[in-house]
Amino acid sequence: MKKLVESSGVEVAYKEVDVVTTGTFGAMCSSGAIINLGHADPPIKIQRAWINDVEVCHPGAAVDLYIGATIMSETRPFEYGGGHVIEDLVDGKEVEVRATAYGTDCYPRTKLRTTITKDDLNQFYLLNFRNCYQRYVCATNSRDEIIYTYMGKLLPKFRNATFSGSGALNPLMNDPDYETIGIGTRIFLGGGQGYVIGEGTQHDPGNRFGTLMVRGDCKKMSSEFIHGAAFTKYGTTLYVGIGIPIPILNEGLAKKTAILDEEIVTDIVDYGIPRRERPKLGKVSYKELKSGAITIDDKKVRVSSLSSLKTARKIAEILKSWIENSSFYLSAPAESLPTDTVCKPMKQTEEMAFVNSVTHAAVTCTEDEEVKAVAERIINRSVNHVVVTDEQGKLRGIVTSWDITKAVAKGKRKLVDIIIRKVVTTKPDESLEEASRKMAQHQISALPVIDQDRKVLGIITSEDIAKLLGR
């Protein structure tokens, strides 16, 4: 369609093309599957249950279970989770079910252990609350350490960037006003056929961040398009393949489906700042994202996708062949997706505490001082940490009372020999929770607070945090 509109114009394209197929294959965390086990004898009203050590939730009556993609195995966390359980079941593999219950007169059983395959289940439906984001942001990291996120592994100091989504091939991007996509739209889902059952959670059409809620029969799906995945230090998820046919009902749709990667623009976002509103560093098109390199602060940065563009194309191709050989029929939606909803932030009754609320002035010294002078300062000011700064007040290092003690014991006199250069730092707008996590992770008890130019604004210590929590 894209080439045809470019070469022959919208009018010709509208007459020539009946349907445009789309596709996407990416990590979609708000996914899961509802299963019905059938009744045991004597019957059990399941209270808690596990499949392959992954706790599954029990939202309804006796033997209905929901396998959430992001729930992790209790024995292999961060490696195996609900997404993998769904994939294994789709693949026809046997899984182990364990359950406990409190026992009632009608459901006396309190314990259960069995193995099942998908053929043993009454129902096995994918039921995803939020899938198929219209577009997503490009993620990068300003911190001086590697971070592990749902957007993958992000190297320090903007050394790489990641993105998700298929751009011009994305289903919702090809019908941005939801003229043909709504409740009841038949779609390619995980290698089988499924349906859109409404807008997804956090659906935000005004900002071109539309989402879908979908359902489909897992028994007819293929693990090529339903794939469990594990993101290090983030957790498990499910890769879901979705393809939607867009019937070209009018010239407007011919024009809209001709959308190109260069027309789809998204924000480059700094995931190094773990706040709801992460800093935006610029804009980038999907064409640039797919090229492998983008520019941040005039520097070339390698970028790659987290979702498979190869599989996205394959999905669009398969859907096309299904339509051509009459094994897939397009359906008119019973109701359109909303175009006026907004995605609100959470109402919070308690304000989070941030680093700036406990920051106090740091005791400082310069590199050319003697160990003895710094030792005296530590005693006089009764602190354990002295921050080393340069003439401009910028961070050069840190020394602790322990370092000074060691230096005295070894007869070292010059401070420059004992300064710790690799300093773990924090920023005023970092949450205290994050700051304490850093201290625990690095087994340290204080963090210099610095600004963007590494100028020292103060220091926070684990004692400050303990005092605040003790209030």
Place this chain on the structure above:
Amino acid sequence: MVRILLRFSEKIVEQPITAGVILEHGVPISIVAAHVDSHGGEILAEVPSTHVEKVVDAFREKGVIVTFPKLIEVDSEKCFNCGACVSLCPVSAITFREDFSVVFDEQKCIGSPCGLCVDACPARAIRLVEQHSSGLIQ
């Protein structure tokens, strides 16, 4: 060319060992990656396959620990071509083909001194492996 990983202890790190081996044996040694400080260091080097044994012996005589670096192995059955590893690779050993298949170039990979891609793979399809088992490995 064969890749060897040289580890220098704190004691010998300040000696001109690599230069010595090159001069004494007249073998070209190319440094692929290096991380050296006053506490010791690691150098990933390439030597012509015809001179491997000689070079390895020469380094070991000078107190260097020589091993064959682990390289990356991609399980193509498990890989679903997402590309999460591509932007992490500092030497472009992992790239996209025209059709967005992820391809791995063993020749370019610097193996265990890097390993950035290993824990970034959502499919857990990448692992570090021994390059080859040779009698030279201590």
